[in-house]
Amino acid sequence: xxxxxxxxxxxxxxxxxxxxxxxxxxxxxxxxxxxxxxxxxxxxxxxxxxxxxxxxxxxxxxxxxxxxxxxxxxxxxxxxxxxxxxxxxxxxxxxxxxxxxxxxxxxxxxxxxxxxxxxxxxxxxxxxxxxxxxxxxxxxxxxxxxxxxxxxxxxxxxxxxxxxxxxxxxxxxxxxxxxxxxxxxxxxxxxxxxxxxxxxxxxxxxxxxxxxxxxxxxxxxxxxxxxxxxxxxxxxxxxxxxxxxxxxxxxxxxxxxxxxxxxxxxxxxxxxxxxxxxxxxxxxxxxxxxxxxxxxxxxxxxxxxxxxxxxxxxxxxxxxxxxxxxxxxxxxxxxxxxxxxxxxxxxxxxxxxxxxxxxxxxxxxxxxxxxxxxxxxxxxxxxxxxxxxxxxxxxxxxxxxxxxxxxxxxxxxxxxxxxxxxxxxxxxxxxxx
Numbered sequence: 001x002x003x004x005x006x007x008x009x010x011x012x013x014x015x016x017x018x019x020x021x022x023x024x025x026x027x028x029x030x031x032x033x034x035x036x037x038x039x040x041x042x043x044x045x046x047x048x049x050x051x052x053x054x055x056x057x058x059x060x061x062x063x064x065x066x067x068x069x070x071x072x073x074x075x076x077x078x079x080x081x082x083x084x085x086x087x088x089x090x091x092x093x094x095x096x097x098x099x100x101x102x103x104x105x106x107x108x109x110x111x112x113x114x115x116x117x118x119x120x121x122x123x124x125x126x127x128x129x130x131x132x133x134x135x136x137x138x139x140x141x142x143x144x145x146x147x148x149x150x151x152x153x154x155x156x157x158x159x160x161x162x163x164x165x166x167x168x169x170x171x172x173x174x175x176x177x178x179x180x181x182x183x184x185x186x187x188x189x190x191x192x193x194x195x196x197x198x199x200x201x202x203x204x205x206x207x208x209x210x211x212x213x214x215x216x217x218x219x220x221x222x223x224x225x226x227x228x229x230x231x232x233x234x235x236x237x238x239x240x241x242x243x244x245x246x247x248x249x250x251x252x253x254x255x256x257x258x259x260x261x262x263x264x265x266x267x268x269x270x271x272x273x274x275x276x277x278x279x280x281x282x283x284x285x286x287x288x289x290x291x292x293x294x295x296x297x298x299x300x301x302x303x304x305x306x307x308x309x310x311x312x313x314x315x316x317x318x319x320x321x322x323x324x325x326x327x328x329x330x331x332x333x334x335x336x337x338x339x340x341x342x343x344x345x346x347x348x349x350x351x352x353x354x355x356x357x358x359x360x361x362x363x364x365x366x367x368x369x370x371x372x373x374x375x376x377x378x379x380x381x382x383x384x385x386x387x388x389x390x391x392x393x394x395x396x397x398x399x400x401x402x403x404x405x406x407x408x409x410x411x412x413x414x415x416x417x418x419x420x421x422x423x424x425x426x427x428x429x430x431x432x433x
Contacts, residue, residue: 001106005113006041009120013037020127025140029130029147033123036151040119041112043161049111055313059162063111065089066099066163073104082204091261093204095165111163118167122160125171126150129379132178135185136345137338138386146386154320156375158313165205166375172202173352173376176213180220181348192221208261209376212359215351219344262359271365279310279367289362296364300357300374301328303367310368317371324378330385337387346384353380 017030047053065088069081076085080097083089089096099114106113126147133143150156159166176198179191195217203210264270266289275282281299285291302325304310304318338346360373 002110002113005102005105005110006116009113009116010034010037013120013123016124016127020124021130025130025144028144029127032148032151033126036126036157037116037119037123039152040122040157040161041115043157044112044115048162053312055158055311056162056164059164062092062096062099062163062165063109063114065092065096066103066114067109069096069100070104073100091204091207092165094201095163095168095205098168099163114163115161118160118163121167121171122156123151125167125174125379128171128174128178129383132174132181133383133386135178135181136349136383136387137342137390138383139390141391142386142389145389146382149382150379153323153378155317155371155378159372159375166372168205169202169209170376170379172198172205173209173213174379176202177216177348177352177380180213180217181345183220184344184348208359212352212356215355216348219348219351262363265363271363274366274369279304279308279314279369281365281367283364293361296361297357299367300361300364300370303370308367314368314371317368321371327378327381327385330388331381334384334387338384349380349384353377 013033014030017026017033020026021029048056048059065086068086068088072081072085073079080093081089081100082093083091098117102110102113102117129150130143130147133146134140138146156166156170176195179195179198182188183191199210199213202213268287271289272282274280281303283292283296285296302321304314304321306318308314308318335346335350356377357374360370360377364370
């Protein structure tokens with residue numbers, strides 16, 4: 001039965017590629033995503049489950065909790081099991097219940113089948129990333145580059161090659177942000193209806209991420225006619241986490257749950273426990289998570305550094321970090337470009353990136369952990385990078401790259417020989433429906 005589920009997941013992948021992308025793009029993307037799907041299964045079998053690399057732990061924990069869910073179903077009947085029924089589920093009810101369904105169908109542990117579902121979600125995220133990039137103004141070439149990048153990004157590939165929850169988390173976050181951005185382009189009540197179950201699922205994967213998505217979602221729902229000044233963004237993002245942590249917010253149950261997770265991650269005992277690992281970092285902050293903020297921010301955004309010791313996985317992550325630096329540079333160029341013609345869409349992305357970075361900075365204590373936690377930030381930044389990689393808009397205007405040009409022409413659109421126009425903003429790109 002386990003191999004049947006793997007085969008069904010592969011068939012579903014082919015189906016979602018065909019319906020999720022235009023025919024011409026789907027033909028190119030299918031080979032990429034099938035290869036990415038198979039690569040994850042191979043990593044699962046030959047690297048992770050064979051202990052060829054010493055990595056993991058929570059994947060085994062989630063498998064154990066899924067087995068507990070199956071036992072609960074046998075005794076109490078089939079229902080969605082939360083931490084109220086099994087305390088150990090805490091905030092990972094959705095992944096554990098999904099894995100439990102697979103285990104139940106296979107009548108026993110089925111790590112390969114569960115990994116096939118995780119790999120399917122990862123490939124589905126690649127399609128969402130492509131459509132999101134097209135939505136915010138990237139051309140087909142740049143958007144397809146994002147799809148390929150996400151399909152084979154080493155950290156994301158590793159954490160979607162076993163029973164980890166990171167694939168669920170990233171898919172739900174990017175989908176919510178994509179719907180918010182789509183509502184900025186054109187409001188549709190159906191998108192609101194779809195946001196409900198996505199946010200509910202995200203709450204049962206990583207609750208505080210619902211709060212991190214809140215401001216972009218509000219901006220998408222408001223469909224503002226004029227964007228806020230960018231200076232207001234910095235003030236808003238800086239005040240976001242302290243306001244959420246205030247005692248006055250504790251009476252609200254969802255806010256209280258988010259606050260509990262944030263306080264746990266910021267606590268001195270928790271940070272010191274994480275710092276005891278091979279890639280741990282101790283900051284002289286006197287136990288206050290807001291002290292030594294600048295060095296923590298540097299580590300959050302730019303680590304691991306070449307001189308750092310650590311596991312084999314951390315050493316391999318240094319190669320990916322070079323790509324991450326390039327993505328940051330490209331995103332900076334894209335911000336300069338988007339400020340001129342699409343501030344609302346820029347704000348949708350920045351209002352997730354900035355508060356999320358600040359929150360993770362206050363919990364920074366382990367390089368390996370932060371590389372894993374910042375995956376949604378890397379994905380959102382890569383969407384901005386796609387704008388920097390875009391050469392020609394749909395109306396035939398050719399963009400001038402921000403690098404290697406003077407300030408008067410950096411990041412603006414100039415007419416191609418056939419367009420006969422100048423200075424027009426890019427035409428509206430296909431919308432996510």
